[in-house]
Amino acid sequence: MPAVTVPTTPRLVDDLFRRSAGEISAVLLRRLGGASLDAIEEAVQDAFVQALRTWPYRGVPDNPKGWLYRVALRRALDGAGREQRRERLLAAAWSGGTVATPPPVTLPDPDRVSDDELAFLLLCCHPKLTRIDRVVLTLKVGCGFSVDEIAAAFLARRPAVAQRLVRAKKKLRDGAGEFPDPTAELLSARGGDLREVVYLLFSGGHAAVAGDGLVRGDLCVEALRLARLMLGHVGGEHPATRALAALMCFHGARLPARIDEGGALVPLDEQDRTLWDRALLAEGFHHLERAAEGEELTRYHLEAGIAAAHVAAPTSEETDWPRILQLYDALGDHHPSPVVALNRAVAVGRVRGPEAGLSAAREAASDGRLVRFHLRPAVIGSFLAELDRRPEAAAAFREAAALAPSVTERHYLDARAARMLEARAGK
């Protein structure tokens, strides 16, 4: 019987690294004041590399997050702190005292961390930046995504994302590098921008599934976390934020049923509703209730209403399609977009039959912006299939498969195309 010579290490908490990346960046930025985003990012990345190069030999430390924080802080003080150290030295020389020691290295308390993260989010949503800059910056520095992951999530090319980051950081450096206090005033002034970033994050994550599924699912989780972060702050309460959180809870709740055991995509009407996340649904309805407290009707309210109508139905047959169509009509008026029009066509089909749905879908599809959007031919194909126009449906599904952004969706659409042709050969 061999003696156990080395103790085993407990497994890491899911998403520990990614979560820590955002938290540590936020805390460091607050603590080191003038340090640049670049320097902070580098210090945090260094800490992770250090963990990767140390833990395999020594095992995971008792407090992994504290370990990462300590290493990152040390790196940041070594590198980015040069400027500050010089100032400290000058100040010390001036006062004749001793050089101030670096701040004690303990992990700040959690309340403080969420304040720092919120401040960080506010910084990433600076008015000087474009919407896309804000999203990319939030993901990279605030949520610990790599350039590759961001590129994959938004179907962008890697160099384009990298360049965008450089430019965004430069803009922040030039003048606007203050680290904002997450005051109620600022939160309410920039609330709309924050919601927009969270919404873009979320829709980037929800627009397609799997293949690169991990990243996309994570985007949804991050977006919901940021919305909760806003709501958790005294100044963050806002009906539109509640609506946005509700929308994300409803979609998030359905995620476990979107992919079957074989990794294949399961459309909403075929999903096993018992797999939906009950806790998230309950949270969603709670947010939706609070969302109704305001006067203003936002797109988030309408989209949350649509999502709520879907999840409120015990079976797909019991879905209140007339209500959904009504909400889509309102959404189309409020926020006209070809994607909304295409989704509305699906509701039209359910309420008024496939012929009406098909013509609504074709009308939506005439918008040039949907040329590369895989759901355009997919929706048309579904109506053609319902109308038993199989060869046309097969062609539409094949076109959709060719445009699909993820492997999972491509497989699903290819299978639908194949079923159309099989049925035809069997005749």
Place this chain on the structure above:
Amino acid sequence: MGRFLVLPRDPSGAWDDVSPQEMQRIVEKYVAWGNKLAEAGKLAGGEKLEDGDGRVLTGEGAGLKVTNGPFAEAKEVVGGFWIIEAADYDEAVKLVGDCPHLGVGSLEVRRIEEMPAS
């Protein structure tokens, strides 16, 4: 039963631009591997080596020369090591054959010669 030194070599720069999420997955693989060995009582220890240059000594006496090295810029670096317990090379190779390190670099396994009891 003998002890074996396991020397992992990684290509330098292997961890540039890997996302935190990805790094966590990699760490988890190593930890799972290490735990498996530890539970079987096959892992006698592991240490990380300090980054940067070590010292390379050559010559002796008046001819002693100390240079910095091996350099971090070298194509391959040894970042640390493990000591495992195994009956023979066959078992040792089996134990390290599924080490996640093989996904990025190579492993060298050397039996530690035990001093015969006098």
